[in-house]
Amino acid sequence: MKQFEFRLQKVMETTKIREELKRRELAAALAVLSENETLLELMLGKLEEQIAQFHLRRKRPCVKAAEMMNFCRYSEKLAQDIREQKKIIERLAEQVQRHRDKLIEISKDKKILEKLKARKYAEFRKRLRGMEQKFMDEVGARAFQNGKENQPEND
Numbered sequence: 001m002k003q004f005e006f007r008l009q010k011v012m013e014t015t016k017i018r019e020e021l022k023r024r025e026l027a028a029a030l031a032v033l034s035e036n037e038t039l040l041e042l043m044l045g046k047l048e049e050q051i052a053q054f055h056l057r058r059k060r061p062c063v064k065a066a067e068m069m070n071f072c073r074y075s076e077k078l079a080q081d082i083r084e085q086k087k088i089i090e091r092l093a094e095q096v097q098r099h100r101d102k103l104i105e106i107s108k109d110k111k112i113l114e115k116l117k118a119r120k121y122a123e124f125r126k127r128l129r130g131m132e133q134k135f136m137d138e139v140g141a142r143a144f145q146n147g148k149e150n151q152p153e154n155d
Contacts, residue, residue, distance in 0.1 A: 004124045012113045019106045026099040033092040040085045047078045 006012070054071045 006117045015110045022103045029096045029099050033096055036089050043082050050075050
């Protein structure tokens with residue numbers, strides 16, 4: 001009898017490759033998201049620092065209006081940059097979720113194929129055992145028949 005051959009082996013191998021590629025894409029997307037979240041944290045830190053400096057300068061007796069305007073403009077610019085960075089992070093998070101969903105889908109397909117292969121292999125082994133049993137029964141029957149023919153008859 002021939003070796004076990006799974007008809008969908010190529011599909012299974014392709015699915016494994018697709019899964020690995022999607023894992024890499026997800027890892028890359030997570031890295032980009034993490035970098036952007038770190039950038040947002042830095043921006044928030046700068047804004048807090050700017051606000052703290054603004055309050056310190058405001059307490060001084062002699063504060064120039066131009067200096068205060070510059071603080072305000074810079075703070076507004078940081079706040080705008082933070083809003084934009086939050087939007088970028090939101091888009092990146094959606095992208096990461098799409099990668100995760102696709103990876104889950106591919107992983108489910110792979111598991112289904114693996115279960116199918118295991119079931120087909122079990123069927124193959126069962127057929128093989130059946131054929132072996134038939135062969136052994138036939139060998140035993142022939143040996144018994146040959147033994148009967150070679151026995152002397154008692155009369």
